[in-house]
Structures are given as C-alpha cells and as structure tokens.
Amino acid sequence: MYLSNTDILRELKKGGLRIAPFDEKNLKQASYDLALSDEFYVPRRMRGHIDVKDTTDPHKCMKKVIAKSLVLPPGGFCLALTRERITMPPDLIGILGGRSRFARLGMTVHVTSAVIQPGSDNRQVLEIANLSPFTLKLYAGERVSQVYFERLETPTSKPYNKFGRIAVRQ
Secondary structure (H helix, E strand, O other), X not given: OEOOHXXXXXXXXXXXXXXXXXXXXXXXXXXXEEEXXXXXXXXOOOOOOOOHHHOOOHHHOEEEEEOOXXXXXXXXXXXXXXXXXXXXXXXXEEEEEEOHHHHOOOEEOOOOOXXXXXXXXXXXXXXXXXXXXXXXXXXXXXXXXXXXXXXXXXXXXXXXXXXXXXXXXX
C-alpha cells in the first residue's frame, strides 16, 4: 500500500524514514518532490564501444560536472544527483517517478532505475534523457522527480546500505 502525506509525515517523525533537507512544501498528497543538486554526470567522448558486461563503474564513461545549470540537447543524456538524501527503513520501498510538467516536454528522469531499496541511505541518481526535438536547460534546485513510498509486508533481511554494491558512494 502506498503511503499518503499523513503516513509519510508519521514515518518521518518515527525516524526510520529520513529526507534531508526536508521541505514540507515538497510533500504532496502521496509523494515527495525531489530537486536536482548541482552535481551532473555527462557522457565522456569515447571511441569504440562499451561492453555492457563491464559496467560495474558507470563513471568510467561519464564525466562529473558541478554547475547551476546544464543544457541537454535533443537526444541528450545525463546522470544527476538529487539534492535530498533519503534514508529508508527496512519495511519501506521508494519508487521514483517523473513530474508530468517535465514529461510533457519530453524529459524522462529515470530510464529504468526507479527503485529506492529498503535500507538505502543516499542521494538518488536520476537518469535524465531528453526525448524532445528541442534543447532543454536543467537547473540545480528544480524539482524534477518525485518519490512514492510503499510499505513492505515484512521488513527486508538484506538492507541496501549493507548489501548494495554502490550504496556507499552516492
């Protein structure tokens, strides 16, 4: 069952769920809006191909850019970290979604990685793609994504902060 705004506030007060920084104006009816930080990763200029069997470190093919804004051309792609750090208790899972105003411009905010695992304690990496025929300008601080929370029937026995491969780097 998805959590309502009332449920989200209750979980925050209990302390298992944490969102930092938290701003109550970003709390919606059944979700919380997430903003872009100033940390982006753009594709490196590379020759040849990338072997998908060797993608344990995606930063090999991405270059870090710290900026207040980033221009994304048609067909462009980048990774962007959220400003918010989310700490999940072992009995909740988070699902990332885009915000409709950006989807209507042809922007996706997660290509396939929509799950925030139970036990996570990190900022989220958004996989942003520009599917539109025009250039989009992204801004640090802009609320481009949202997270929905859902309660698990039983708490996980494998919290992501202990069993996840890249959890400690985000």
